[in-house]
Amino acid sequence: MSRCPVRVFGIVVAVAWSAFVNQPLSADDAPAGLIEVGHKEKDACSKKNVVTVFGKLKDGVPVKAGESRYIEMEAMTTEIRWRCGDSDEKSEYKPAFNWVRCQRSADTGRIEWTFYVKK
DSSP states (O other), rough: OOTHHHHHHHHHHHHHHHHHSSSSSEEOOOTTTTTTEEEEEOEEEEEEEEEESSSSSSSEEEEOTOOOOEEEEEEEEEEEEEETTTTTEEEEEEEEEEEEEEEEOOOOOOOEEEEEOOO
């Protein structure tokens, strides 16, 4: 009977770790080892809409006006797939990158992209 709590503990830790690993990273949680390869302030999305950025997390990472998130791409790419509310969008940037930071203005919802490579 003394081993039962250990197994339950192990399951709880595994579930908690899985939930932690699959969370998008906020601006305060920048991954180590990112090298900035570019910056773009072009895209707009009304501040009332949520921007969803698609990368390694298949359901996408939501970014509200006033927020900033780091998103890992599935692989090296030159394209970001994203959604403004219900509208599917895409943006291109060269050189290739495998991480992107989506930062949104609190007052207008303007999108500022920063592109990174992590080796």
